[in-house]
Amino acid sequence: MKYFLRRIAFFLATLWAAVTLNFIIPRLEPGDPAEVMVRKLSGKDAQLDPAAVKAMRAMLGAPDGNLLRQYVRYLDALAHGDFGLSYTYYPYGVTEVIGHALPWTLALVGTTQVLSFIIGITLGAFAAWRRNSRFDSVVTLGSTFLGALPAFWIALLLLFAFGYTLGWFPTSGGYEDSIPGWNGAFIGDAVIHSILPAVALLVTTSVAWVLGMRNTMVLNLGADYIRLAKAKGLADRDVALRYAARNALLPSVTGFAIALGGLLGGSVLVESIFDYPGMGRLMAEAIGNKDYPLLQTLLLFIVVGVLLANLIADMLYGVLDPRVRRTPA
Template sequence: MSDAMPATEAVIIEEQGESRPRGVPALTYALTKIGGALISLAMVIILGFFAFKILPGDPAAAMARDRPMTPEQIQQLREQMGLDKPLWQQFGEYLVNVFTLNFGESYVYKESVASLIGQYFWNTILLTGTVAIIAIALGLWLGQKAGWMHGSLFDKVTTGTSLVLWSVPTFWLGLILLMVFGGTLRWFPTGGMVSPNPPDDLIGQILDVVSHMVLPVITMVAVVYAQYVMVMRASVMEEKSADYLVTARAKGLRDDLVRSRHAVPNALLPAVTLVFMHIGGLIAGAVTVETVFSWPGLGKLTFEAIQGPDLPLLQGTFVVFSAIIIVMNLAADFIYRWLDPRVRRA
């Protein structure tokens, strides 16, 4: 009995010793990435204050353009906005507002910035979410097929089209589609999210929103999907020369099965990382498309805030957009580590 006890304890200690090195790197990795994300967010918050302070234009004078005001009234308006306070005091109040999720009141809308962002946020998510689903599915499918058929006519047409659309400015493509399909042919609405007199039934309302989404979705998908095509194509081409695919073919598997069961799953790793990294940028990049098509989202709200300049609204949308990008990049790091065992062993 006396000999058995130390052996049991030794086994327990050995098992704990084996499990400890596996847990420590993962925890260290997570803390490092989260710490880096928090530092990035802190820099964004600081930049969100000082960057917009150097913008040309006086918000109080800009609001005075709508109605005649005396210099005394403009000065009184500046005091109401808090623009007469020292810069350090304005920065302190800004930090308190950010950490309490209170970005102040919009100069133009006379509403809480947080409530405005909440109203417009889901419209942006609806638009960019639809774009992301279509662009990812289309880009990955075309990319894996083009990479597997490298040098074929399909590969050349797919790659050429993707590169051309990738280089097209988003606003220019949006304006062309708007003029042709919205103005000349009148197939789709030219702007907004709903018609002035929307249908009464639920199905009709849904179809009305969908008809307004067609042109902005096509515009964003045409520019975005090309990135997934090129990354997936390059990954599949790299996997084609791997030894395990030669073994799979030697077993008698059909070429399409070798591609779908072996090559594509391994080639998806870089593409998955790009997907999560790009989703944040896609939401933040909706400013141009939402402005062109008058889509009531955060992008259009940001554009209107710039024209003011509406500083609280600009600062709020800037922090929200930046936070989304940081969170998506963090998610991409964790998901890539989870998918790829080589990263976990590093």
């Protein structure tokens, strides 16, 4: 019980620190979002009118007063679920804006994370079991090579080859001519638009699971309990799956949980390149427009998601491996 209470206490302390940093960091960035919006409306070279800037701040509900007063108001707003209005999508609220983007990211990034985890650990486990074979060499070298390539470069390569050159897939957006809703035309349109971003994410995210699973399983294959299992005459398949792979999978549980928690932020580079209407593109727009309410809420979603996923992983560790509960933290 002490182990679980410690995990919960660490979670609450880290959450408070994350919320505080989430409030401070955007305000350290130079510039004024009200001035940015006034310049957009009046023209890039036009002289700023202080009265117009002041009116824009009032219209946007920009925070005023010292940092301490803003921080207290910020915590009070969070407690009441009030995330404010988006500067970029004014007069829509932050919650409404995120509500439109979140399903797209959950469908794209969530699906690719699960698929990349399954594909990665399967290839890694088989490569470890067949280590020093041709299959192991191809998987290891291929994963190392792909892991060295930036995600945005792979996305741009796919976009150029299959979007612009061959014209097999759309080059931007989440859908085109169909009407959004639970109908076959829209779902098919959305799936076609998500293929290239999904492939780009699969290629880049599978690499870590392949190499991590292979290296961990190779270490486990040299353990005493593996030699004992072989000495008992167990089938190679049972030794690989029930002993080596099962134990090698434990470190990947935490990584997978954190990856699932972080998917709320989407993939900024990939979604921006394909102009995909998800949380990643939304974050890029919030940064570019100094949209503090939207940016703070997006960062808060990501942090809370990762912390919750990490807490769940710690709890599962305590259940699956009793040794963890006896280890001082």
